[in-house]
Amino acid sequence: MTFTLPGFDLARFVRATLAEDLGEGLPGGGRDVTSESVIPADARFSGVMDSRDAIVVAGLPLAEAFFRELDPDCTIESLVHDGDQVAPGTDLMRIEGRARALLTAERSALNTVQHLSGIATLTHAYVTAMRGPGGNPACTLLDTRKTIPGLRALEKYATRQGGAQNHRMGLWDAAMIKDNHVAVAGSVEEAVRRARAAGVDRIICEVDELAQIEPALAAGAHHLLLDNMAPDMLAEAVRMVAGRVPTEASGGVNLQTIAAKAASGVDYISVGRLTQSAPAADIGLDFKPL
Known part of the structure; x- marks a missing residue:
């Protein structure tokens, strides 16, 4: 999924966000200690991202970029598109890949989609009003x-x-x-x-x-x-x-x-x-x- 914005470097954003979460450059940092200690290195996961509320979707291509940064071979299927209005319980994305990588990228991906979808949803409410x-x-x-x-x-x-x-x-x-x-x-x-x-x-x-x-x-x-x-x-x-x-x-x-x-x-x-x-x-x- 291609995602470009004028003046925005997607690869740099993804790397910087993951580096912050991993604590790169800090004493003991640069690793996901929970996934490394709990999840076997060869374990694989499949998952579904879904909305619990009625929302306007925004940020799915960025979520995909986070997962692919840590697992380039993961399989991702976007089930809706940015700008879509969806009902509560709607599945947004399916993901399959290396468990450690997907868990490490999970929070960065979710934070981004939650924040951007929140903005899109509030904006839609104002347009409607x-x-x-x-x-x-x-x-x-x-x-x-x-x-x-x-x-x-x-x-x-x-x-x-x-x-x-x-x-x-x-x-x-x-x-x-x-x-x-x-x-x-x-x-x-x-x-x-x-x-x-x-x-x-x-x-x-x-x-x-x-x-x-x-x-x-x-x-x-x-x-x-x-x-x-x-x-x-x-x-x-x-x-x-x-x-x-x-x-x-x-x-x-x-x-x-x-x-x-x-x-x-x-x-x-x-x-x-x-x-x-x-x-x-x-x-x-x-x-x-x-």
């Missing part, structure tokens, strides 16, 4: 940069599996002018003007007052982030912008408020908790000897 009764089916859910250091590419991959689009990948692919930038520059208009003068191709400007909208647009902002506005204020902001640039609602968004914010007419809603605080999916892996 946003487009539900009273919502706005044309509105698009965005993630943020509120990711665990080192896991951004994977976490943003997981939000895509749940139905969101990626916002900025980092500090490099767009300017996002926020209140602290404005405080130093002196005004929204001056901050945007400086970004335009620097030749920045995409300028997102945060505004938390209606009075900031026209100055930001006049200076050349390409996208307005409407921060911490109630639905009625968002609707007024959308009316003032009148389609000149995309509008995005951010702040105070949860499963209970997202539909009303979407109904204001904004083009996007960004939610930090998709990656910041998604609970892990309940996924298990049970082996039996062959």
